[in-house]
Amino acid sequence: MARTGGSAVAVGGGHYSRAMTQEEPGFVCSRCGERHAGLPMGYSTEAPDVWDPRHAEREDSVLSPDQCVIRGEHFFVKGLIEIPVRDTGETFEWGVWVSLSAQNFRRADELWETPGREAEPPYFGWLTTELPLYSPSTLNLRTHVHTREVGRRPYVELEPTDHPLAVEQREGITLARVREIAEAVLHGG
Numbered sequence: 001m002a003r004t005g006g007s008a009v010a011v012g013g014g015h016y017s018r019a020m021t022q023e024e025p026g027f028v029c030s031r032c033g034e035r036h037a038g039l040p041m042g043y044s045t046e047a048p049d050v051w052d053p054r055h056a057e058r059e060d061s062v063l064s065p066d067q068c069v070i071r072g073e074h075f076f077v078k079g080l081i082e083i084p085v086r087d088t089g090e091t092f093e094w095g096v097w098v099s100l101s102a103q104n105f106r107r108a109d110e111l112w113e114t115p116g117r118e119a120e121p122p123y124f125g126w127l128t129t130e131l132p133l134y135s136p137s138t139l140n141l142r143t144h145v146h147t148r149e150v151g152r153r154p155y156v157e158l159e160p161t162d163h164p165l166a167v168e169q170r171e172g173i174t175l176a177r178v179r180e181i182a183e184a185v186l187h188g189g
């Protein structure tokens with residue numbers, strides 16, 4: 001499982017940090033013709049798209065690496081959209097934010113450090129991260145958020161629609177697509 005880490009890369013309005021799984025020899029970029037070091041197997045956003053840095057000054061708002069509350073009335077958790085890479089057997093992941101109901105957010109928070117929490121039924125959530133490369137937008141796609149063992153980010157399962165991101169999650173992608181994503185992130189969409 002890839003862990004989020006590494007340098008932050010700005011994409012559109014959001015900041016993505018790269019999840020590097022292993023030393024990669026790099027790849028020759030079809031956009032700029034240069035060789036880029038390493039091929040990230042995932043990207044992660046630091047906040048829901050609706051987060052504004054000014055919220056940090058408010059008592060009723062908070063942003064941590066895994067949870068976010070805005071004005072005491074909007075609740076988000078960070079999770080992973082995992083996509084199998086068919087030709088290598090690896091997993092590509094988007095670290096995204098999903099909004100939960102107040103009730104489910106409180107429940108998740110209560111169970112945050114509780115062993116066995118992965119027995120929770122999935123929570124409904126709206127995707128609140130706009131990912132590059134997908135059309136129509138990934139904002140407000142319907143998801144189910146699956147709690148995993150303590151210390152692991154939840155698994156975000158997209159509703160099985162014909163949205164390209166949902167199709168990719170169901171059917172997997174190729175390493176060529178991972179490279180295409182890297183090029184888009186490096187060169188701003």
Ligand SMILES: [Zn+2]
Pocket residue numbers: 029030031032033034036183186187
């Ligand atoms: Zn390039």
